[in-house]
Amino acid sequence: MAKFCLGFSLTEALCLGASLAVSGLCYYMYRKKKKTADELDNASHINIDGNLKDTLEVTPGARLQYAVVEGVVEPVGEPLRSQCHEDIVGVVHKVEVTEPRLGLSSLYSALFKSHDKPVLHKQVTSVPFVLRGSDGTAVQVHCPLKASGLNMEMLYKRFLQVSHGFSVLGWYFSGVKSYSRLETEEMLRVGTRVTGVGQLTLDPDGTLNLRPPSDGSKYFLSMADYDTLRKQYSAATKAWKRLLLYLL
Numbered sequence: 001m002a003k004f005c006l007g008f009s010l011t012e013a014l015c016l017g018a019s020l021a022v023s024g025l026c027y028y029m030y031r032k033k034k035k036t037a038d039e040l041d042n043a044s045h046i047n048i049d050g051n052l053k054d055t056l057e058v059t060p061g062a063r064l065q066y067a068v069v070e071g072v073v074e075p076v077g078e079p080l081r082s083q084c085h086e087d088i089v090g091v092v093h094k095v096e097v098t099e100p101r102l103g104l105s106s107l108y109s110a111l112f113k114s115h116d117k118p119v120l121h122k123q124v125t126s127v128p129f130v131l132r133g134s135d136g137t138a139v140q141v142h143c144p145l146k147a148s149g150l151n152m153e154m155l156y157k158r159f160l161q162v163s164h165g166f167s168v169l170g171w172y173f174s175g176v177k178s179y180s181r182l183e184t185e186e187m188l189r190v191g192t193r194v195t196g197v198g199q200l201t202l203d204p205d206g207t208l209n210l211r212p213p214s215d216g217s218k219y220f221l222s223m224a225d226y227d228t229l230r231k232q233y234s235a236a237t238k239a240w241k242r243l244l245l246y247l248l
Contacts, residue, residue: 023247030240036218037233043068043197045226048133048208056202066217067200068226069139069210071131073192076140080127082187084156090187091129092144092152097121098182120181131196131210141196141221142211144188149222149229153192156185195222195229 044067046052056062079089097120126145130138144150160181188194197220199213212219222229 019247023244026240026244026247030237030244033233033237033240037230037237039066039217040068040197040226040230040233042066046200048131048137048139049135050137052133052137052139052208053202053206056200056208062202064200065215066197066213067210068195068197069131069200070193070195070226071133071139073188073190073194074130074132074138075190076128076130078127079190080125080187082155082185084185088155088187088189090152090189090192092124092126092150092188094124094152094184094186095122096184096186098184100180100182131194137208139196139200139208139210142209143219144221146212147196147198147219147221149220149224150188151223152186152188153223154184154186156183158183192223195224195226196220197222197226197229 044064046055046064046067046069048069048071056064073091075089075091079091080093082088082090082093083095099118099120124145128140129144130140132138160183196210197218198210201209201211203209220229224232
């Protein structure tokens, strides 16, 4: 086999390149998770109460760049209604139809089966809402669909068997087999306690707002509490660090 001038064979060079690529990906993920974990650790944890406006009034620009608030979801106006449970209302609603597949990328990879779940239909809607504090103080939530961590309550889930009439041999050569369709409905329900992490501002008219940070920091709306969020990202940072050190 031909050798390069540095003494590497083509196979060795390819392996080295793949190793460097994987290490680079691990380093990128480690830095990304660590940045978010550090930002969560340093975020200002603010109570939604009568003192919040006073705090922002004496803050430069009437703004906290990265703050944590926790409150109960309440719609501004008419809420959304579940399609499957008419008595359930919320402020963010998601309906999705996916087609889980068992795929074979090639004849060579027949022993290495991979799962795929293409989305056939997806509809996400939201209405204006606030996070309400215990004393009635409210923070208007902006751009909820841009937030991370919004794992909503599953209201409906149904599998439908799909038959395409393919033989096993046809599946083997086509590389993909669809075996069912999954219909789901999720909702962020009115009355749910939510943790919001983002930019907190006070408008001249006295409206309190939570929106995506202008500096690109991660925006969160989560049903988990603040401490749980911090622990999740701290654990993810440590996991990527361990993997990176293992590869080096």
